[in-house]
Structure formats: structure tokens, C-alpha cells
Amino acid sequence: MQDDLDWSDPATILAHDPRFSEGAVVPPLYQTSLFTFASYDQMRQTFAGRTGQPVYSRVGNPTTAVFEDKLARLEGAEAARGFASGMAAISGAVLSQVRSGDRVVCVRHVYPDAYRFFEVLLPRMGVTVDYVDGRDVVAMERALAGARVLYLESPTSWVFEVQEIARLSAIARREGAVTIIDNSWASPIFQRPLQHGADLVVHSASKYLSGHSDTVAGVVAGSAELIGNLNRIVLPYLGAKLAPFEAWLLVRGMRTLELRMRAHERSSITVATSLRRHPRVVRVLHPTLDGSVDGVQLTGSSGLFSLELDGSVDVVRFCDALRLFKLGVSWGGHESLVMPAAVVHEQAAAGPNSAIDFGVSPRTVRLHVGLEATQDLIDDLTRALAGATA
Ligand SMILES: *Cc1c(COP(=O)(O)O)cnc(C)c1O
Numbered sequence: 001m002q003d004d005l006d007w008s009d010p011a012t013i014l015a016h017d018p019r020f021s022e023g024a025v026v027p028p029l030y031q032t033s034l035f036t037f038a039s040y041d042q043m044r045q046t047f048a049g050r051t052g053q054p055v056y057s058r059v060g061n062p063t064t065a066v067f068e069d070k071l072a073r074l075e076g077a078e079a080a081r082g083f084a085s086g087m088a089a090i091s092g093a094v095l096s097q098v099r100s101g102d103r104v105v106c107v108r109h110v111y112p113d114a115y116r117f118f119e120v121l122l123p124r125m126g127v128t129v130d131y132v133d134g135r136d137v138v139a140m141e142r143a144l145a146g147a148r149v150l151y152l153e154s155p156t157s158w159v160f161e162v163q164e165i166a167r168l169s170a171i172a173r174r175e176g177a178v179t180i181i182d183n184s185w186a187s188p189i190f191q192r193p194l195q196h197g198a199d200l201v202v203h204s205a206s207k208y209l210s211g212h213s214d215t216v217a218g219v220v221a222g223s224a225e226l227i228g229n230l231n232r233i234v235l236p237y238l239g240a241k242l243a244p245f246e247a248w249l250l251v252r253g254m255r256t257l258e259l260r261m262r263a264h265e266r267s268s269i270t271v272a273t274s275l276r277r278h279p280r281v282v283r284v285l286h287p288t289l290d291g292s293v294d295g296v297q298l299t300g301s302s303g304l305f306s307l308e309l310d311g312s313v314d315v316v317r318f319c320d321a322l323r324l325f326k327l328g329v330s331w332g333g334h335e336s337l338v339m340p341a342a343v344v345h346e347q348a349a350a351g352p353n354s355a356i357d358f359g360v361s362p363r364t365v366r367l368h369v370g371l372e373a374t375q376d377l378i379d380d381l382t383r384a385l386a387g388a389t390a
Contacts, residue, residue, distance in 0.1 A: 010189060010258050013073045017066055017251070029248045030054075030063045057244060059236055064247040068219065070254060071209070074188035075201050077221035081230055082242030082250075086184065086204025089218030090114050091121070092238060093180050093200050094149060096230040100126030102148035105172075107134035107163055108358065110153045111182060111204075115353040118151075131352055134163035137171075144175045152198070153182040154191075155292060158306060158341070158360055160285045162292040169197035178226070184208070184332075189261040190293075190300035200226055207332025208302060211253040211260050214333075217246045260334075260371065264303030267377065268369040274378050275307050280385050282308040282363070303369040304331045306341075308361050309385075315342050315363060317388035324372055324380040331368035336377055339366040 005012050017027045035054045037043035046053045054060045064082045072080035083089040094117075098104065106118060108131050118129040132143045134152060144150060150172040154163040169179040181193045184204040193201050203209055205217035219242075220230060235241065265288075272286040286305035287293050293301055309315060319327055325338040341355050341364040350356040355364075369377060 007073055010074055013070055014255050014257055017070075019062070019066055019069065027063060027066045027248070027251060030057075030061055030244050032061075032244075033057050058239055058241050059231075061244050061247070063244040063251075064242045067242070067247040067250045067254075070251065071188070071203070071205075071219050072221050074192075074257075075183075075221040076188075076192050076194050077201065077227075078224040079227035080219055080221035081227050081235060082205075082247055083218035083220065083235075084240040084242055084246075085216050086111075086182075086202070086206055086218040087113050087117065088238070088240030089202045089204070089220045090180075090182065091117050092230060092234045092240065093202050093220045094118075094122075094151070095238070096226070096234045097149050097178050097180075098122070098125070098127045102127050103146065104129040104149040104151055105140070105143045105147045105177070106131050106151040107153060107156065107161070108132065109156045109159060109161065109353060110151065111157060111184075112353065114151075114153075114182070134168070135161060137164065137167055140168055141171050144171050144177055147172070147175060147177045150177050150179045151181075152179065152193075153185075154193075155185055155287050155298075157185055157304060158355060158364075158366060159358060160287050160290065160292065160305065162287065162298065165193050165196040165198055165297055169199070173197070185302055185304060186298060186300070187257065187261055187302065189258050190265075190302065191298050194222065196297055199223070204332075205250055206330060208261065208264075209254055209257065210250055210332065211257065212249070212333055213330070213335060215246050215249045215253070217242055217250055261300065261302060263371055264369060265300045267371075267374040268301060268303045268305060268367075270374050271367070271369050271377055271381070272305055272307075275381065278382070278385060280310050280313050280389055282310050284308075302332075304366065305369075306360075306364050306366045308364045311363070312390050313363075313385060314388045314390065315340055315365065318384050319365070321384035321387045322380055323384075324377055325367065325384075333368075334371045335368075336370035336372055336380075337368040339368075341365065 068080040180200045187208040200222040288301040325336045342362040345362040
């Protein structure tokens, strides 16, 4: 390890891999399920936890460890743990904290599968969840009395509501609750929640950390104690491990994380500003344009934002007329995407976490601004809006 390097700098963290001394500039892919021992004694010492040598890839693998180390450094965490998906990271983080009789306080309008996990699986285990408007500190304080976990997602990924991490996590700590936050939208380049008092950060690494839409993965970062807890009581038994190849892809993708995030930010602000001026656009929900990027908690915007089209635009024709923006879920890759709320409205009933209940109009579309030329994206949107207007 080169100790003279500045490991607080994201560029250094992303470019270098201190773990490997053989001179390989890219860490090798340890595509192996098990690791052998040179002697009985070495095996015994390893089982006793004295060598740090890997044993079996469900529990630990050097390639996944490179990814975990980088992510921990980026988030300013003591430790991190990779998972097979963002949902495995979310369910693992929550399950490492709750037991029967506990209560979780969750912000409204979280990622839909996180909500389904809270609603479908947790009640079977005797854990209940209350949903509160994360911007209402008084309501949050009331709900947090006696709670075990505070679950945040800031900003949320359709309506971009921001929560005050420092204030809410301080209240949670006073009440003896652990704060978990989904940081997928901002990435550690634009938001580092542990510095503001959160206890565990979760990511869908399938999004910006990967950056190339070729991986489904997740990660949890936090103190050595909390991650140790996760390693002890959740990961080995639920078994949702991060595969070595996926970790290798993540390390590769993350080399350009900071560059990509700055490019997504620049382009999305330009596209959103142009859309806000468009006569057929009723409103644009974008954290920079909304003033949510305060330079303290949130220092930038990624490429994902929403807009609402006026009644003269046929949403179906608009989506079908786009060429660079492809219809698709997820986000965080190189490509631009459009996701119409109308599809969600058609399929889902009104419910406490649904787009309908949350007042997301069927005239809303969510855009992911990818890495294509900004002007080409604006031209694509402008042309599609013109073609879809009555
Ligand atoms: C995609 C997503 C998840 C789930 O991650 P997977 O990797 O798809 O399991 C969680 N939170 C947010 C905000 C997401 O966008």
C-alpha cells in the first residue's frame, strides 16, 4: 500500500488498488468458490480468525473486498459489505437491526421494492413500519419515540423529496434507533450521509456505482461494529453475496464514477433548465433547480429527475417518439432513459407508497440523462414534444 497517497480524495480511491502489490494495475478476478490451505495448521489458524485469509466466496473473496474497500473509503465508512443486489443490501441492513416487536420509521415514497419488503416480509417477523413525511421533523420526532430503525431515502427517486439527515439521525440516536439511508441517487460523490450522522448507508450498486447497466449489485457501509453485525448474523445465512465478477465490473465502472457524476450533473441541469422553459412542461422536479443542493448535505445532482407534461401532450406518443431516450426502468448507466408514471398508474392500485397516493400525476415522466451529447438529448426531447402535441 502506498501510504503517501491521499486516501480521502475520491480520484485516488477510484484510481488505485492498494491491496495488490504485484504491480497489476487492475486487481485480478478471483473467480473461485474456495481457497485452499498450505497446511493443517494454516487452516486451523484461519478458522480461529488469526490469518485473514479467505476461506469460501459466500463469506469473503479478494475481488469483492477491493470493491468493499473502495466504497467504504468513498463513504468515509470504517467498513462496507457487498451484496447481490441493492434489495439484498437493504433487506440485509434492516434485518441486521430488527427483532420481533420492533418498529421501523420510514419516509414516504421509498423505492417500491423496499416498501414491499417492509409490508410483506417484516410483519411476518413481528416488525411494524410507520411511514412519515420525511420533511416534517415534528412528525418524525413523534414517530421515532421507541423506534428501532429510521429508514431514509434522500432524495426519493420520483419526487425528489429531501430529508435533513443530521437532524433526523440525531433524533433517532437519542431514541436509540439506528439510521439507515439509501444513497443510490446521489452516490458518495454528491452525498456522504455518515458524515451527517447516519449509521448505515445502502446503495443499489446497479445504478451509478456500476455506471454501465451491466451489473445488479448492492452494498452497505458503516461502522466496523455495524458491518461486523451484518457479517455475523445476516450475510452468511441469507447468502445474497456479491459475485467476484460483478465486483470486478463494479471496480472497473467506479474508476470513472466522479467523472460520470459530474457529466450527468452538468447535462441534467442543462436539459432540466431547457425543459422548464418549454411551454408544454408544467413542472420539473430536479434537486438543483428546486434548491435542494445546499452544498452541505447534498453537493450535486445526478442525472435522474422528473417532469410533468401539460394536457396537450400525448404521453404515449411522446415516449414512442424519443430516439435517444429509451423506455426502461432503472438508471445510472451511460444511456438516457424515460420512465412514464402512466405505466405505473395503469398497473398499480392506490396505496400508501404508490405514485397515485403520492400525487405523482400520470402526466409525469422520469428521465435519466445519460452521457450522450447534451444538445442531442435536448433536440430529442424537443422533437418528441412537438410530435406528440395535439
Ligand atoms: C434500483 C434501486 C434499488 C434496488 O436496487 P437493486 O440493485 O435493483 O436491487 C434501491 N433503491 C433505489 C433508490 C433504487 O433506485
